[in-house]
Amino acid sequence: MNVPLAVVIPADVFYVVQSSGVPGAREHDVSSDLYETHAQANSELVRLKGQNPAGAYDIWKSSTYVEPPAWLYSVVLADGTVVPTG
Numbered sequence: 001m002n003v004p005l006a007v008v009i010p011a012d013v014f015y016v017v018q019s020s021g022v023p024g025a026r027e028h029d030v031s032s033d034l035y036e037t038h039a040q041a042n043s044e045l046v047r048l049k050g051q052n053p054a055g056a057y058d059i060w061k062s063s064t065y066v067e068p069p070a071w072l073y074s075v076v077l078a079d080g081t082v083v084p085t086g
Helices: 038-051
Strands: 012-019 028-030 056-063
Touching: 012 038, 038 056
Parallel strands: none
Antiparallel strands: 012 028, 012 056
């Protein structure tokens, strides 16, 4: 996949996590790509809850202070462009 050089990776992203569901346990797994907007993450949240209504999902926000921003997961920009890792 070729990503245009002019693509700016956001410093703030939103993503869906799934909790283990164990009371008192702070165990969460990333369940989605990273998204530039909250609305994109919310769409993924709705999709995941539809597939697994018993799942304990939520949207988290993360920020990086690394310049230029770099993430361990793919980032989906608002226009649908996917910026792969590395």
